[in-house]
Amino acid sequence: MDLERLSVALRPRNSWEAVDLGLRLAMTHLRPLYAAWLAVTVPTVLVLYLICRYWLDNLVWLYFFVWWCKPLFDRVALHVISHAVFGDTPTVRETLRALPRLLRTTRVSAGLLWNWANPLRPVTMAVDMLEGLRGGQARMRKSLIRRRVSGTSLLQSVLYFWILQPVLWMALLGCSALIVPEDMWPDLGSLQDYFMHAPMWFSTLLYGLGIACGLLLEPLYVASGFMLYIKRRTDLEAWDVELQFRRLAKAEQEHHAGTLATRFFSLLCAALLLATLGLAPVRKAYADTPTDTPTVPLASAPAAEREHAVSRAPDEITQVMKDKRFGHTETTHQLHWKETKSKEKDRKAPPWLQDMLRSLGDAFHGLGSALSMLGRVGAWILILLVVVVVLYLASRMGWLGRRRASSYIPPAELAGFDIRPQSLPDDIAAAALALLAQGNSREALSLLFRGSLSRLAHGEQVPFGRGDTEGDCLARVHRHAPARSRFMTRLLGCWQRLAYAHETIRQAEVEALCMEWRHEFQGAQGA
Amino acid sequence: MNLPADSLQATELAHQLRSEIARVFVGQTAVVDHTLCALIAGGHILLEGVPGLGKTLLVKALAKTFGGHFARIQFTPDLMPADVTGHTLYDARTSQFVIRRGPVFANLVLADEINRAPAKTQAALLEVMQEAQVTIEGKTMPLPPPFLVLATQNPIEQEGTYALPEAQLDRFLLKVLIDYPTLDEERTLVAASCTGRTGDRLEVESVRQVATPEQLVAMQQIAANLRVDEAVLDYAVRIGRATRESPGIAIGAGPRGAIAMIRAARGMALLSGRDFVTPDDIKRITLPALRHRISLVPEAEIEGLSIDNVLSNLLARTDAPRV
Numbered sequence: 001m002d003l004e005r006l007s008v009a010l011r012p013r014n015s016w017e018a019v020d021l022g023l024r025l026a027m028t029h030l031r032p033l034y035a036a037w038l039a040v041t042v043p044t045v046l047v048l049y050l051i052c053r054y055w056l057d058n059l060v061w062l063y064f065f066v067w068w069c070k071p072l073f074d075r076v077a078l079h080v081i082s083h084a085v086f087g088d089t090p091t092v093r094e095t096l097r098a099l100p101r102l103l104r105t106t107r108v109s110a111g112l113l114w115n116w117a118n119p120l121r122p123v124t125m126a127v128d129m130l131e132g133l134r135g136g137q138a139r140m141r142k143s144l145i146r147r148r149v150s151g152t153s154l155l156q157s158v159l160y161f162w163i164l165q166p167v168l169w170m171a172l173l174g175c176s177a178l179i180v181p182e183d184m185w186p187d188l189g190s191l192q193d194y195f196m197h198a199p200m201w202f203s204t205l206l207y208g209l210g211i212a213c214g215l216l217l218e219p220l221y222v223a224s225g226f227m228l229y230i231k232r233r234t235d236l237e238a239w240d241v242e243l244q245f246r247r248l249a250k251a252e253q254e255h256h257a258g259t260l261a262t263r264f265f266s267l268l269c270a271a272l273l274l275a276t277l278g279l280a281p282v283r284k285a286y287a288d289t290p291t292d293t294p295t296v297p298l299a300s301a302p303a304a305e306r307e308h309a310v311s312r313a314p315d316e317i318t319q320v321m322k323d324k325r326f327g328h329t330e331t332t333h334q335l336h337w338k339e340t341k342s343k344e345k346d347r348k349a350p351p352w353l354q355d356m357l358r359s360l361g362d363a364f365h366g367l368g369s370a371l372s373m374l375g376r377v378g379a380w381i382l383i384l385l386v387v388v389v390v391l392y393l394a395s396r397m398g399w400l401g402r403r404r405a406s407s408y409i410p411p412a413e414l415a416g417f418d419i420r421p422q423s424l425p426d427d428i429a430a431a432a433l434a435l436l437a438q439g440n441s442r443e444a445l446s447l448l449f450r451g452s453l454s455r456l457a458h459g460e461q462v463p464f465g466r467g468d469t470e471g472d473c474l475a476r477v478h479r480h481a482p483a484r485s486r487f488m489t490r491l492l493g494c495w496q497r498l499a500y501a502h503e504t505i506r507q508a509e510v511e512a513l514c515m516e517w518r519h520e521f522q523g524a525q526g527a
Numbered sequence: 528m529n530l531p532a533d534s535l536q537a538t539e540l541a542h543q544l545r546s547e548i549a550r551v552f553v554g555q556t557a558v559v560d561h562t563l564c565a566l567i568a569g570g571h572i573l574l575e576g577v578p579g580l581g582k583t584l585l586v587k588a589l590a591k592t593f594g595g596h597f598a599r600i601q602f603t604p605d606l607m608p609a610d611v612t613g614h615t616l617y618d619a620r621t622s623q624f625v626i627r628r629g630p631v632f633a634n635l636v637l638a639d640e641i642n643r644a645p646a647k648t649q650a651a652l653l654e655v656m657q658e659a660q661v662t663i664e665g666k667t668m669p670l671p672p673p674f675l676v677l678a679t680q681n682p683i684e685q686e687g688t689y690a691l692p693e694a695q696l697d698r699f700l701l702k703v704l705i706d707y708p709t710l711d712e713e714r715t716l717v718a719a720s721c722t723g724r725t726g727d728r729l730e731v732e733s734v735r736q737v738a739t740p741e742q743l744v745a746m747q748q749i750a751a752n753l754r755v756d757e758a759v760l761d762y763a764v765r766i767g768r769a770t771r772e773s774p775g776i777a778i779g780a781g782p783r784g785a786i787a788m789i790r791a792a793r794g795m796a797l798l799s800g801r802d803f804v805t806p807d808d809i810k811r812i813t814l815p816a817l818r819h820r821i822s823l824v825p826e827a828e829i830e831g832l833s834i835d836n837v838l839s840n841l842l843a844r845t846d847a848p849r850v
Binding site: 465466467468469470471472496497499500501502 | 754756758759801802803804805806807809810842843844845846847
């Protein structure tokens with residue numbers, strides 16, 4: 001890596017400036033970047049499409065597979081952009097040729113598996129690809145690189161995948177909805193149906209647009225992440241300073257070869273780089289291309305030579321400083337506000353004022369404490385109110401439906417019938433039989449009907465309404481107490497014939513109903 | 528064919544009519560039941576639904592089941608009363624005026640899109656429906672019994688229509704909403720309509736005649752005598768009166784509403800195989816019997832409530848009879 005070949009101006013930048021620079025870089029190298037990117041992604045997507053369309057018969061899988069393969073695709077984009085930043089933009093052919101090596105040496109399997117969901121992927125991927133580190137060293141290096149840029153990288157991921165991509169996707173779908181005839185547009189019930197059970201052409205359109213949006217934005221995302229990586233290395237290793245020194249040294253070398261200044265710059269570079277060695281454990285970029293390793297003077301020199309250079313540095317610096325270009329003293333004049341002790345003394349407040357201010361301060365402190373207490377109380381009241389509102393909404397929306405159902409209170413009267421248990425005799429069947437013995441079969445059946453409604457409403461929580469006819473009652477019993485529906489059908493059949501057809505019900509039939517009533521509601525009576 | 532002697536035979540006959548109609552008219556059981564109910568009660572039906580749901584087929588099939596005469600009148604803005612009822616014509620050969628009877632002289636009349644004709648033509652038909660007779664040039668002619676009018680309205684095209692006034696709507700026994708069939712019903716319907724047929728002609732050849740007009744008249748007579756208990760009668764009247772007191776209803780149903788409920792409930796009881804009317808019959812028939820007799824207050828309409836919603840709420844609040 002030759003820093004002098006960098007196509008971007010190095011200077012200390014904040015993270016978002018770096019992201020912006022990444023975008024500009026991608027825009028500058030748009031054609032080679034997207035050519036290589038599409039040359040790899042489009043055939044892959046087409047193959048996956050054929051598999052999902054004809055084998056899996058569901059294009060949801062296509063979207064999932066493409067999403068899953070993104071770390072793999074990202075390596076292609078990073079390969080192009082990382083070469084482009086040093087002025088060595090690869091052609092499509094070169095990228096394709098480099099593809100097997102990228103797949104082999106850049107920890108693709110980790111990227112597709114446990115690192116798949118890493119939102120800092122574009123930053124840390126550069127460590128895998130460009131520095132070639134493994135194991136603990138790689139972990140330490142990634143930890144160092146992502147420090148201070150992790151928030152930006154995370155926000156960038158959110159911005160790309162959760163905001164920009166869905167917005168673009170929805171916009172394209174909206175445009176498609178304008179073009180596709182209304183009759184053709186599938187009329188599916190829920191949003192889930194649109195994604196899962198839509199016709200194949202619609203799924204192709206839906207997921208095709210989604211994938212297209214993803215493929216369009218991904219290189220920009222990678223470029224932004226890579227520039228964050230460059231920014232971080234610039235911060236850590238002072239690349240910008242190094243570059244300036246190199247340029248100065250080069251200029252000096254050209255004009256005054258062998259002068260002290262050159263030596264001075266060389267020494268400064270050496271000192272600086274040696275110092276940065278401690279911060280950056282690995283100085284080797286483009287580890288996969290040994291010929292590209294940075295041309296750093298002395299950094300690759302043997303340890304003894306380095307020791308020697310460092311020990312000589314103070315003397316050489318002193319020598320250099322003797323040079324008239326560096327050793328002279330310049331005097332500059334500048335205006336400053338003059339602050340004298342007397343003024344400070346004058347400004348000092350008198351004791352009575354100080355006491356007053358102190359008491360005022362105490363008063364304000366007390367007021368502040370009271371206000372903070374009030375604030376705390378207010379906050380608790382606010383929390384309580386929020387809880388009450390949530391509970392109220394939950395009850396209104398029926399989220400507490402189950403609890404409400406269990407707390408159903410049966411009405412005391414149902415269409416003129418008093419169905420409270422205390423209004424009924426203890427043994428309803430015996431009372432009905434007694435009425436039957438007196439020849440009051442109508443009252444006997446009425447009592448059985450009333451007793452059944454009471455037992456079902458109070459014992460089994462069947463929610464009868466005041467407007468329920470016999471048929472409605474039966475439907476509710478079918479729904480809420482199906483075990484009683486056979487008996488109730490018989491009882492209500494007899495009751496309807498007696499009440500509305502004015503038929504005479506045989507005594508034996510009513511007696512049988514009384515016996516059966518006892519059998520049916522024996523448990524419920526106890527309850 | 529013998530005339531039905533009791534309610535059991537009448538029920539059996541009604542079931543035969545229903546199963547014959549089902550040969551060509553797939554699904555829409557509620558519509559068929561309500562149509563038979565109106566036929567048994569001797570009332571008329573206002574059908575509301577979008578075109579193409581089989582209204583004409585239903586009427587043709589029903590007419591064929593009892594060998595009745597079927598006529599269809601397409602109501603248009605230039606339709607005159609004489610086009611419906613008939614008119615006199617000078618016969619030059621006999622030098623006399625002769626009466627040419629209109630399409631209304633039939634057992635079953637389908638008045639298609641009744642709200643497209645002007646008020647005077649609508650009034651002419653509605654008068655015929657009420658009186659079951661036609662007077663032309665002073666000569667009164669009764670219509671052949673049984674006489675049933677099925678009038679249709681399209682709910683989506685209101686441009687250039689003459690809405691039926693409430694007083695005239697009141698003459699219909701039931702207003703039935705005909706909706707799209709279910710998926711299975713539609714599949715069966717399409718399969719049946721496309722197999723071995725050419726053109727758009729409605730085929731009712733497979734429907735057999737199982738009754739005669741005389742038998743239907745006898746069946747109507749039997750239904751008219753089904754027992755209605757006082758409590759059931761009271762229930763119908765209370766529902767009718769409740770429509771006048773409900774805050775969501777601007778104009779409630781008149782006494783004709785309760786009368787319609789009882790008449791239609793008798794038909795419903797006969798179809799259910801009973802010789803007495805229960806509150807369930809009243810409840811089942813309340814919506815079609817009352818929905819065209821009431822108007823909602825503007826506030827309810829603004830809130831998006833439909834007449835059926837309001838009537839259902841009212842039914843839930845009206846005490847059912849417990850005797």
